[in-house]
Every structure is written in C-alpha cells, then in structure tokens.
Amino acid sequence: MRPKLDPELGVTKKNDDLFTKGNKTPTGWRAKSAPRVPLRKTFRRLGLLILFAVACYMFIINIPTDLGPQDRKRRPQYTHGSGSASPPNLANSQLRLSNDVVRVDVGRDAAPAGRDYDGPIRFLNLADTLQPLGDTKGSASAVLNVMFAASSLSSASRILPVACQMSQEKKSRVNFALMSRNEIPLNELREINGIGEDCDVLFHDARVEFAASSSDERFEKAITRALYHINTYMHPVAILVDSTDAEDHVFLKSIRESVPKLQLRTAIVELPAHAEQHMGWITKLEASSFYSWDFTVEILIHAHTGASGSLIRLLKSLAAADFSGGPVPHLTIELPEEIDPPTSQFLRDFDWPPSSTQNVHPPNQLTLRHRISKRSMNEEDSSVRFLEGFWPAYPERDHVLVLSPQVELSPNFYQYLKLTLLEYRYSRHSTAGAWDKRLFGISLALPSTQVSGTGPFTPPSRKLPTTAASAVLDSAEDDSSPSSSSSSSTPFLWQAPNSNAILILGERWTELHKFVAQSLEVQHSSSSSPSTHPPPALLTQKFVSKEYPAWLEHAMRLCRGRGYWTLYPSAEVATNLATVHHELYRAPEEYEDEEAAIKQHQHNGGGGFDDIGGSSAAAADDDDEIVLHHMTLLDSLPPKHTLPLFKEMPIVQWDGEVTSLKEFDENAVFYAVHFRQMVGGCEDKKALVDLPASLFCTGDDEDDGV
Incomplete structure (x- = not known):
C-alpha cells in the first residue's frame, strides 16, 4: 500500500523517510527509545546482585531460632534450664531474650573459656x-x-x-x-x-x-x-x-x-x-x-660485744620461724660500739623478712643501730638507751618483743604470741572484766630461778579447785593422765617480768617510759643535795638480780605499784616456744665489772649467789635448759586444746609465792601508797582501792594511769 499524499503541503514524502532499508516496519510513529547502556556497567550491577544473593543466603542459614515474640515494652528475661543459669555464649547460646536486638561483639578477643559476659549483676540464691x-x-x-x-x-x-x-x-x-x-x-x-x-x-x-x-x-x-x-x-x-x-x-x-x-x-x-x-x-x-587482728609487733634485740655466736643462733631461729597469717614483724638490732667480724659478716648476708616467707609486705623490715660512745654505760644510761629503742605509734595496737641474744626460739613462737595476744588482750571476756588492763607482757621463756637470784623458781601447778565437784573432776583427770606432772602444769600470772624473751604491750611500754623518766628526775634532784635530800630507799634498793639488765628493776617497781602481771606459759607449751642458753652468757654491760667478782667468789668456794644479789649464769646447770620440741602449737596446748581464763590461772607474787587475787591487790595497794609517799611526792594517801592512780603526784602526772 502506497502512502497518501498530503494535499496541503503539495508534496509527497519520499520512500526513504517512511521505510528503512531491510525493514518493512514504518518508524515515523514509533516512541523514542532509551540510550544504550555500556557493557562494563552491566557486569558491575550483575556482581552486586550476586553479592546480595549470597548475603541473603548466609543470613537465612544463620538466622536465630530461639527468639521469642517481639515485645519492645518488656525488659530482657532470662530462662534457665535444669534450675541453673546458662551463660550467654554466642557459639552455644541457650539465652532467651524477649528483645528483637542481639548485640554481637566480634571485634574483641574472647577471654579464656569465653569469659566475656558483662551483663547486670544478680544473685539468685x-x-x-x-x-x-x-x-x-x-x-x-x-x-x-x-x-x-x-x-x-x-x-x-x-x-x-x-x-x-x-x-x-x-x-x-x-x-x-x-x-x-x-x-x-x-x-x-x-x-x-x-x-x-x-x-x-x-x-x-x-x-x-x-x-x-x-x-x-x-x-x-x-x-x-x-x-x-x-x-x-x-x-x-x-x-x-x-x-x-x-x-x-x-x-x-x-x-x-x-x-x-x-x-x-x-x-x-x-x-x-x-x-x-x-x-x-x-x-x-x-x-x-x-x-x-591487725596488731603489730616489733622485735628488739640488744647485742653484746664478743657474743657473736649467741646473736647468730638467735637470728637463725628467727629466720626459721612461722610468720604465716600476717606481716613479718619489724626487726631492730642494737649493736655495741665494737662489732665482731663474724657478726658483721652474718648481718651483711642476713635478709629480713626471710626469703622463705611468702609475704606481700615490703621487705625493708630490718633496722641496725650502731653505738658510738666507747664509755661504759651505767644503770641509768642502759635503761634510757633501752627504752629509747622503740615507741608505739598506737599503744593499744603496737607492741614490742624484747629478746636476749642468749635465747633460741622455736618456729611456733610467733603463732603463740598471736594466740595469747588475741585471747588475753583483745577478747571480750578479757576486756569485760578489765583483766587485760593488768597484763604487762607475755613471756616466751619459763624461768628456772627467782628474779632476785636467791634460789630456784618452781612454777605453780594447777590452781586449787574451789568446789568439791571440781576437786573430784580434777582428781579423775589426774588418774586418767599418763603423768601427774604434765596434768598439773598450767600457765600462770607472775608479778615479775623477765628480760630474756618477753612481749611488752604498747600501753605498758609507754607507761614504763614515763615512769623511768620520772624516777630519774627524782634521783637527779636528790643527787644535787644528797645531804639534805637523800635519794629514796625505794629507788636505791635492788630486788632484781644483776644477772638481768637495769631496766628490769624499773619494770618490777611499776608492776608492784600498779598490780600488773606477766603471763607465763605452762611447761608443755614452753618446750615449744623458747629456751635460754647459759654457755655463752654475757652479763649486762652496766654490771660487767661485777661479773668478775661473782666468778671469783664462786671460785673461792662461795655459793652460786653473792652479797650484791647477782648470780653467775655461767655456772648454771645445763640440765635446767629447756629442750625445744618440734610439734604444732595446737598439739602443745592443754587437753582439749582449751585456753584457761585469767581467773583460772594461779597468781604469783614478785617473790615467787602463790597468792590469791585479793591478797595480790592488797600488796599492790600497800606498795603503791608507800611509793607515792617516798618517791612520788604525794602528801595525802590515795584511796586504797585506787589502783589506777598515778604513782607520782607532781604536775600533770596525776592522770597518767590507765
């Protein structure tokens, strides 16, 4: 069919405008097409499509199957299987959350055993x-x-x-x-x-x-x-x-x-x-x-010239002690003016605390003090130097353990000190009756001689029963025990302290410090005019043997005036604490000149004690020394491992006589009144029951009692 002519134009369209070559379809009326896409963009889009499909596939095969219905208003709830909670581990999760959001932290390394959960803290049971x-x-x-x-x-x-x-x-x-x-x-x-x-x-x-x-x-x-x-x-x-x-x-x-x-x-x-x-x-x-529990103890040792063997033996026993359960005590060693070469060499290699102790506290717990003066010390110098070696920052908590170089300690000694301090100083039954206020110290050594050096000391046996029922009970225990001597042994309270191995309470140390200062002041005022004001007889008369250092005489006076006592262990426990060796004994420096006179007196056929009240420790029988036993502290305690109360222990006067509490207090009051009048400058007598009153009545000293 041929195209029609447009009469208005007067022209006819050419065939090449209406038909394309090789194509019978007309194109004049077809819509305009999109521009043609380059080939490289097509491949890019195809790749993105494939990646998207892979991502969808991975999500589908890994989609969680334990999510409950969505409820954005509720807080996450945890369900438990078999009565126990299940850990929210991403690899093996049994945690059921009502949330529709699961937080996944893939950027952090997992802790051992998957310990990475940091959710809220709850205690279910x-x-x-x-x-x-x-x-x-x-x-x-x-x-x-x-x-x-x-x-x-x-x-x-x-x-x-x-x-x-x-x-x-x-x-x-x-x-x-x-x-x-x-x-x-x-x-x-x-x-x-x-x-x-x-x-x-x-x-x-x-x-x-x-x-x-x-x-x-x-x-x-x-x-x-x-x-x-x-x-x-x-x-x-x-x-x-x-x-x-x-x-x-x-x-x-x-x-x-x-x-x-x-x-x-x-x-x-x-x-x-x-x-x-x-x-x-x-x-x-x-x-x-x-x-x-956090009380502290400082160990104080005064070394002697020419006694390196004793000091080294003591330090070795200290290094072998059991300090578990708390910090190792601070150690202070007072060295003489002349230090023996063996002592110097040993201290150079001595570590304190010992390397064997697992202690988290700093290891700088050793203090060495070297004396300068070559002048021989007298009683006053010796007492002052001794008391200036320690001062408690908190007297109710800080205590000092005084050790003589001639002592050897058992590994259990420190555990015993902790036990007795906690039981007899800080327990409720001790503080309720104010028994702890009368405790001067705790001795580790069991004495074999009187503190005056006038004869042997026999420790008291078990306190006599007060009722017939207790008497029958005690006799039954004695019959069932293997030995009557071991069953009758008991810790006791003695008014006389000792200087070999004793822990002195911080409160008593500060009181002794002030007491010595006041006593020396009275002596100095008397020495300035001896004709008109002679020194009081109570300050010049000695009741303590010169075998012991001079400070012990002051401690004895304080204990007698205040009614204080020292806790001594039983014979069984003492064998597991400390022993005093006599073969290397050295007299205190203030009495060294008199030691030669004592030995000469014995050499001439004299007794073991001389006129001045001193004793020759070198002549002591080695059989009196305690042989240390190696057993646990609990095994060395009395039957049933019980600790007697203060009121159950025998009380011993300073002279070694067993007494009652009433008589003990009466003697203390009598001595206190006499001391206040003769030494303390007190014009009026204090009330007889006023034991805590100060022994000095000068200035502000009236309120220093505890």
Missing part, C-alpha cells in the same frame, strides 16, 4: 540464706559472725575443715560463702568434703548469675556487691580465705580491695597451706578477738 538472719537478729552488730569465703573448689576443701572445727568451739557463729565460677550445688560440695550434720556452719551461695562466662571485671564487681549484701545482713568480724596459689587471684584481689573500699569493720585472715597445722589455734579464738 543469696537472699535465701541471708534474709532469715534478720529474723534471728543476725544483722545486729552484737552477734559475732565469722565468715569463710572461697572461689576455688580446691581452696574450699582446704578451709572447710577449719570452719567446722571453729563451729564446734561454740565461740562464734560460723558462715561459709561460695563465690565461685563453678556451678556445683552446695549439697554436693558438702558431700565431697565430708561435711556432715555435726558441722554447724551456715552455707551461703554468693555466686553471681552467669559467673562461668563473666569477665574478670564483672566477677570482681560481683564479689564486692556480694560482700555489701553479706555485711548488711550479718556484719562478719572476719573473712577467712585461702592465700595459696590454689585460690583464684581475681577473687583474692577483690576481697583485699573491697573491704577497705566498703569501709567494713572486718579483718581479712589469709590462711596458709596446711592451715589446720600452722594456724589450727585460730579456731580457739572468740570472734571479738578478730577486731584487733
């Missing part, structure tokens, strides 16, 4: 055992609770026997808190460690939710939070933990930091390996004693 304590007044501070805590199951097995033993003593309420990452049930933990019904310990499950997968930071915070809740409900006076490598270091770090951070009035007691052997005595303490 702790309230079950803490809240009932409120009904039994367990939250009251008057109820004394002690808590053992562990994170490692190995540490739990170490301290659980100690906890059970302490509960059987009935002196405190014992608790055990498990703050572990392990999910073992508490009943199973008890069965594994053989904890039966006779173990009266209250168990607390203080494990945080998802503890196994928690990060170290969350685990530390959880322990701090658990201690906060525990302190709110029961106020533990002490937290006892295993300090060995078996315990989790994160747990120990958190315990050490949390107690001061939370300002808890709680002592941290770190038990060593084999705690039942080294520190089994801790189960005998009253819970109130733990309030003063």
Whole structure:
C-alpha cells in the first residue's frame, strides 16, 4: 500500500523517510527509545546482585531460632534450664531474650573459656540464706559472725575443715560463702568434703548469675556487691580465705580491695597451706578477738660485744620461724660500739623478712643501730638507751618483743604470741572484766630461778579447785593422765617480768617510759643535795638480780605499784616456744665489772649467789635448759586444746609465792601508797582501792594511769 499524499503541503514524502532499508516496519510513529547502556556497567550491577544473593543466603542459614515474640515494652528475661543459669555464649547460646536486638561483639578477643559476659549483676540464691538472719537478729552488730569465703573448689576443701572445727568451739557463729565460677550445688560440695550434720556452719551461695562466662571485671564487681549484701545482713568480724596459689587471684584481689573500699569493720585472715597445722589455734579464738587482728609487733634485740655466736643462733631461729597469717614483724638490732667480724659478716648476708616467707609486705623490715660512745654505760644510761629503742605509734595496737641474744626460739613462737595476744588482750571476756588492763607482757621463756637470784623458781601447778565437784573432776583427770606432772602444769600470772624473751604491750611500754623518766628526775634532784635530800630507799634498793639488765628493776617497781602481771606459759607449751642458753652468757654491760667478782667468789668456794644479789649464769646447770620440741602449737596446748581464763590461772607474787587475787591487790595497794609517799611526792594517801592512780603526784602526772 502506497502512502497518501498530503494535499496541503503539495508534496509527497519520499520512500526513504517512511521505510528503512531491510525493514518493512514504518518508524515515523514509533516512541523514542532509551540510550544504550555500556557493557562494563552491566557486569558491575550483575556482581552486586550476586553479592546480595549470597548475603541473603548466609543470613537465612544463620538466622536465630530461639527468639521469642517481639515485645519492645518488656525488659530482657532470662530462662534457665535444669534450675541453673546458662551463660550467654554466642557459639552455644541457650539465652532467651524477649528483645528483637542481639548485640554481637566480634571485634574483641574472647577471654579464656569465653569469659566475656558483662551483663547486670544478680544473685539468685543469696537472699535465701541471708534474709532469715534478720529474723534471728543476725544483722545486729552484737552477734559475732565469722565468715569463710572461697572461689576455688580446691581452696574450699582446704578451709572447710577449719570452719567446722571453729563451729564446734561454740565461740562464734560460723558462715561459709561460695563465690565461685563453678556451678556445683552446695549439697554436693558438702558431700565431697565430708561435711556432715555435726558441722554447724551456715552455707551461703554468693555466686553471681552467669559467673562461668563473666569477665574478670564483672566477677570482681560481683564479689564486692556480694560482700555489701553479706555485711548488711550479718556484719562478719572476719573473712577467712585461702592465700595459696590454689585460690583464684581475681577473687583474692577483690576481697583485699573491697573491704577497705566498703569501709567494713572486718579483718581479712589469709590462711596458709596446711592451715589446720600452722594456724589450727585460730579456731580457739572468740570472734571479738578478730577486731584487733591487725596488731603489730616489733622485735628488739640488744647485742653484746664478743657474743657473736649467741646473736647468730638467735637470728637463725628467727629466720626459721612461722610468720604465716600476717606481716613479718619489724626487726631492730642494737649493736655495741665494737662489732665482731663474724657478726658483721652474718648481718651483711642476713635478709629480713626471710626469703622463705611468702609475704606481700615490703621487705625493708630490718633496722641496725650502731653505738658510738666507747664509755661504759651505767644503770641509768642502759635503761634510757633501752627504752629509747622503740615507741608505739598506737599503744593499744603496737607492741614490742624484747629478746636476749642468749635465747633460741622455736618456729611456733610467733603463732603463740598471736594466740595469747588475741585471747588475753583483745577478747571480750578479757576486756569485760578489765583483766587485760593488768597484763604487762607475755613471756616466751619459763624461768628456772627467782628474779632476785636467791634460789630456784618452781612454777605453780594447777590452781586449787574451789568446789568439791571440781576437786573430784580434777582428781579423775589426774588418774586418767599418763603423768601427774604434765596434768598439773598450767600457765600462770607472775608479778615479775623477765628480760630474756618477753612481749611488752604498747600501753605498758609507754607507761614504763614515763615512769623511768620520772624516777630519774627524782634521783637527779636528790643527787644535787644528797645531804639534805637523800635519794629514796625505794629507788636505791635492788630486788632484781644483776644477772638481768637495769631496766628490769624499773619494770618490777611499776608492776608492784600498779598490780600488773606477766603471763607465763605452762611447761608443755614452753618446750615449744623458747629456751635460754647459759654457755655463752654475757652479763649486762652496766654490771660487767661485777661479773668478775661473782666468778671469783664462786671460785673461792662461795655459793652460786653473792652479797650484791647477782648470780653467775655461767655456772648454771645445763640440765635446767629447756629442750625445744618440734610439734604444732595446737598439739602443745592443754587437753582439749582449751585456753584457761585469767581467773583460772594461779597468781604469783614478785617473790615467787602463790597468792590469791585479793591478797595480790592488797600488796599492790600497800606498795603503791608507800611509793607515792617516798618517791612520788604525794602528801595525802590515795584511796586504797585506787589502783589506777598515778604513782607520782607532781604536775600533770596525776592522770597518767590507765
């Protein structure tokens, strides 16, 4: 069909405008087509399409199957299988969240065993055992609770026997808190460690939710939070933990930091390996004693010229001692003007604290003081130099252990000092009756001679019973015991202190310091005009043998005027504490000139003691020396490992005579009144019952009694 002509134009379209070559289809009326796409853009879009398809496929095969229905208004809820929480681990997750958002942190390296969870801290089982304590007044501070805590199951097995033993003593309420990452049930933990019904310990499950997968930071915070809740409900006076490598270091770090951070009035007691052997005595303490667990002790030694062998033997025994459970005491050695070469060489290589002790405290605990003056000291110089060697910053907490170079110590001596200090100075039964206020010191050595040097000293036997029933009981015990001598041995209270091995309380040290200063002032004022004001006879008369240093005479006067006593161990315990050697004995420097006269007196056929009241220790029988035994401190304690009360121990006057408490007080008052009149400058007699009154009545000294 041929195209029509347009009459209005008067022309006819050419065929080449209406038809294309080789194509019969007209193109004049077809719509305009899109521009042609380059080939390289087509490949790019195809690649993006393939990547998108792969991403969709990976999402589909990895889509979570444990998401519940969407509810954006609800908080995440955790479901637990078999009664225990499941850790939110991405690789093996049983955590069910009601949220539709799952946070995945793939940029951080996973902690060991997947410990990377840092969610909220909750304790699912702790309230079950803490809240009932409120009904039994367990939250009251008057109820004394002690808590053992562990994170490692190995540490739990170490301290659980100690906890059970302490509960059987009935002196405190014992608790055990498990703050572990392990999910073992508490009943199973008890069965594994053989904890039966006779173990009266209250168990607390203080494990945080998802503890196994928690990060170290969350685990530390959880322990701090658990201690906060525990302190709110029961106020533990002490937290006892295993300090060995078996315990989790994160747990120990958190315990050490949390107690001061939370300002808890709680002592941290770190038990060593084999705690039942080294520190089994801790189960005998009253819970109130733990309030003063952080007391300090300084060791003071005065060395003599030409006695290097004795000093080296003493220092070696100190280095072998057991200082577990606390810091090693500071050691001060007062050296003479002339130092023997063996002593100098030994001190050059001597480390203190010993390298064998695992102690977290700084090792700079040794102080050496070298005397300058070559002039021989008199009694006054010796006493002043001795008392200036120590001063307690906190007298109620800081104490000093005075050791003579002729002493050799047992490895258990320091554990005994801790036991007796906590029991007889800080326990509730000692402070309630003010018995602790009369304690001057604690002796490690059992004396064999009178302090006056006039004869042998026989330690008293068990205090006589006051009732017929107790008499029958004592006789039954004596018949059942293998030896009557061992059963009758007992610790006792003697008014006479000693200078060989004695711990002097910080409060008594400060009082002795002032007493000596006042006594010397009276002597100096008398020496300026001896014709008109002769020195008082009480200050010139000696009752202590010159075998002992001069400061002991002042200590004796103070104890007689104040009614103080020193605690001495029983014969069985003494063999596990210290012994005094006589073969290398050196007299105190202030009495060295008189030592030759004593020896000459004995050589001429005289007795063992001379007219001046001194004794020759060199002539002492070696059979009197105590042979140290190697046994645990707990094994050396009396039957049933009980510690007698103050009122159950015999009381001995300064002259070695056993007396009653009433007579002891009457003699102390008589001496105090006489001393105040003759020395103290007191014009009026004090009340006879006013034992704490000052022995001096000059200036502001009237209120220095304690």
